[in-house]
Amino acid sequence: MRRRHEKGRGSGGPAGLTAAAATENAIEEAARPGWQARLTLGFERRAQTTVLVRREHYGPLRVQKALYPEGPEVCEVIVLHPPGGIAGGDRLDLSLAAAPHAHALLTTPGAGKWYRSGGRPAQQSLRVRVARDAVVEWLPQETIVFDGADAQMHTRVELAAGGMFCGWEILCLGRTAAGECFGYGQLDLATRIESEGRPLWIERARLSGGSAWLDAAAGLAGRPVSATLLLAGRTVPQEWLDACLALPASDGLLTGVTALPELLVARCLAPNAETARAWLSEVWKCLRPAALGRAAVVPRIWNT
Incomplete structure (x- = not known):
């Protein structure tokens, strides 16, 4: 298996390299083929059990066995990307489908890179395709965008009548634990959620490394971590919104919760990924019993 590694570079980013070293690195990167990976999963409700009935993969993207920590109604799977990170030229395609009345929860074993x-x-x-009265929860662990990354992350969710989707994304710009910031590179984000062909949420964002917007009060306010939770497919009662707004926020955390037609949006800006995930988890724990009729059972993999 081809190994992934990051070449060391001077503290000044690309400018810290000699011209010869920069040229050598560019030639090496251009010659390296990227990973092309696909994963297609399908879930069906059979009697009282949600079953993983379709599992197709190509390249380094897969899942292991289905898990049932909550009982047979909810099928939990862990999406694995064995290389451990995404490099230039890589492409990962995930397709999830839940048949009527199925309930699937998907997460990851660790931070994406x-x-x-x-x-x-x-x-x-x-x-993600969610059939009538089905539920899909997409709750990956945080995504770390290295300095110099050129990343494109696109999500499309299609809901049938009565279908629900709950998903979050936690983005950390730079390896903050190592003192790295997002000084150059770019991150392109696109999210679209539809219910029976009607758009509920359309969002595009482009974050450029080193941009003044990263520190602006109207932008990311100097926080390296931004996170969003979307709950789609139900009219949002006032009590759901009030309960989320009442959740405490730790020092350095900026939060906001908004109700739109058939959509709840919870967002935060945080000094680190742990703080963001802790707050989003509390939002999820607050909403899940009300919206999905189930207590929030934290996936065990989050604690390993």
């Missing part, structure tokens, strides 16, 4: 691109964009697409 987007490496320095070497001049080539990397892509990840997620497509």
